[in-house]
Amino acid sequence: MPASAGTIVLASEYNAVAELVNKIFGDKYAAVLVTDADRSNHKFGWGAVNIADALADGTLITAERLQGMVNRTNVMVDHVNINDTILVFSVPSNRTDVLARTPIRAEDLNVVETKVTNSILSSNAHLTIDPTNASSFVVTPGTAYARSTPWNNQLVGEHKWTFNSYNHARYFFNSGGQLRLNMEMTGGSTAGYTNWADIINEIGVLSLTWDNVVQSSSITQGTSEGKGFYDLTNSYQLLFTSSGVTAPSGYGYGYGGSGNDNYGYQAAEMYITVDNAFMSAYGYGYGYGYSGYANRYMKLYGKWADNGKDVDLKIVLDDTAFGQFTDGTFETSVSYLMPDIITLNDATFDVNPDPVFSIINNYNTADDS
Numbered sequence: 001m002p003a004s005a006g007t008i009v010l011a012s013e014y015n016a017v018a019e020l021v022n023k024i025f026g027d028k029y030a031a032v033l034v035t036d037a038d039r040s041n042h043k044f045g046w047g048a049v050n051i052a053d054a055l056a057d058g059t060l061i062t063a064e065r066l067q068g069m070v071n072r073t074n075v076m077v078d079h080v081n082i083n084d085t086i087l088v089f090s091v092p093s094n095r096t097d098v099l100a101r102t103p104i105r106a107e108d109l110n111v112v113e114t115k116v117t118n119s120i121l122s123s124n125a126h127l128t129i130d131p132t133n134a135s136s137f138v139v140t141p142g143t144a145y146a147r148s149t150p151w152n153n154q155l156v157g158e159h160k161w162t163f164n165s166y167n168h169a170r171y172f173f174n175s176g177g178q179l180r181l182n183m184e185m186t187g188g189s190t191a192g193y194t195n196w197a198d199i200i201n202e203i204g205v206l207s208l209t210w211d212n213v214v215q216s217s218s219i220t221q222g223t224s225e226g227k228g229f230y231d232l233t234n235s236y237q238l239l240f241t242s243s244g245v246t247a248p249s250g251y252g253y254g255y256g257g258s259g260n261d262n263y264g265y266q267a268a269e270m271y272i273t274v275d276n277a278f279m280s281a282y283g284y285g286y287g288y289g290y291s292g293y294a295n296r297y298m299k300l301y302g303k304w305a306d307n308g309k310d311v312d313l314k315i316v317l318d319d320t321a322f323g324q325f326t327d328g329t330f331e332t333s334v335s336y337l338m339p340d341i342i343t344l345n346d347a348t349f350d351v352n353p354d355p356v357f358s359i360i361n362n363y364n365t366a367d368d369s
Contacts, residue, residue: 007105008061009061009103009104009105009106009109010057010061011055011056011059011061014061014109015053017069017109017112017113017116018051018052018053018065018069020116021051021073021112022051023045024046024120025048025075025076025347026049026051027047027050029042029045030167032166032167032170033166033307042170043124043170043174044126045170046171046349047168048349051065061104066108066109066112069112070112071344071347073086073087073112073116073120074086074087075348076120078133078342079129079130079175080130126174127173127174127176127211129177129337129339133342134338135337136180136336136337138335141332141334144359145159145333145359145362147362148328149364150325152324153323153368154319154320154368154369155330155368156316156317156365157314157362158314158359159181159358159359159360160305160312160360161310161313161355162355162356162357163310164309165308166304168351169308169309175351176209176337178207178209178336179208179334179355180337181315181332181335182205182206182334182335183200183332184201185201185329187329188328189328190324190327190328191324192322192326196296199244202217202243203220205335207337208311208313209229211226212224212227213225222241222242222298224239225237233303233304235303236302237302237303241299242299296317296319296322298315299315302314311355315332332363336357
């Protein structure tokens with residue numbers, strides 16, 4: 001905290017709070033690299049121009065500098081997903097006005113530091129976004145990112161999002177941006193189609209955030225590895241696995257007995273036999289199982305490329321264990337959640353330009369069959 005209320009703020013005290021504002025609204029770590037072993041500091045910074053935070057001792061700190069910090073803090077309060085109030089000047093009873101050249105006191109600076117520390121940085125709120133300050137944009141790759149030819153082994157699709165730089169990608173994710181994808185299967189009639197459609201069509205939208213892959217569907221939850229943008233390396237790693245079973249596609253059973261108290265019922269690939277010796281006439285047992293497509297999964301992998309400018313995502317549908325023919329059309333559509341521009345006086349939050357989408361592998365290459 002700055003000095004006691006009523007005292008004139010020193011340059012060193014101002015600098016400490018200005019650095020705190022810059023840590024989120026600007027970027028105090030612009031020299032970082034995607035290859036850094038420790039990337040914990042990378043999640044700070046929205047990429048705006050830093051305000052002065054290295055004023056020389058003896059510099060008179062006036063209200064115009066305070067107003068610049070207040071503007072940036074109020075944009076932060078507006079942008080992040082919290083319920084809070086903006087800052088306003090509260091003129092002490094012993095002050096008649098706060099003009100641009102009025103020296104600021106400790107109590108003026110204290111409220112900025114408290115707001116940033118307790119509201120913006122608390123619980124990683126600086127990495128969130130108010131839904132009213134974000135826009136979702138759909139990219140339509142069309143039939144180029146779909147497969148309509150029957151297949152029975154596997155499908156592999158890859159696409160990438162390109163940013164201007166690794167820092168540009170940081171600002172996007174640090175301010176709540178998300179990269180999304182949605183898959184759909186339509187128009188088929190084979191058993192393979194039915195099995196895969198049950199899995200794919202209940203996944204919903206998958207969103208890559210700074211620390212996770214989030215699934216929108218609450219019908220059938222898959223398994224997220226708890227890895228997001230800052231967990232990516234330059235090699236593909238698993239981010240998400242779909243649920244293997246969403247509903248039974250059918251089951252079968254059989255039974256048999258030997259005239260004593262043993263009955264066995266068999267279903268699909270499993271069976272149980274019960275011998276109840278205490279029963280005076282017949283004992284019985286039964287079991288049933290769903291068909292083996294519990295071992296079919298859609299998997300999502302991710303990595304970074306081109307020194308962190310690119311985020312590459314790979315989708316794999318593996319049916320090699322079953323080899324069922326799957327007809328119909330499998331299509332992937334993509335979208336992204338882009339933070340909106342917010343301007344307040346001299347403070348502007350803006351993580352433009354938008355990331356650029358492109359296809360690497362379109363489900364119709366040599367690794368698809």
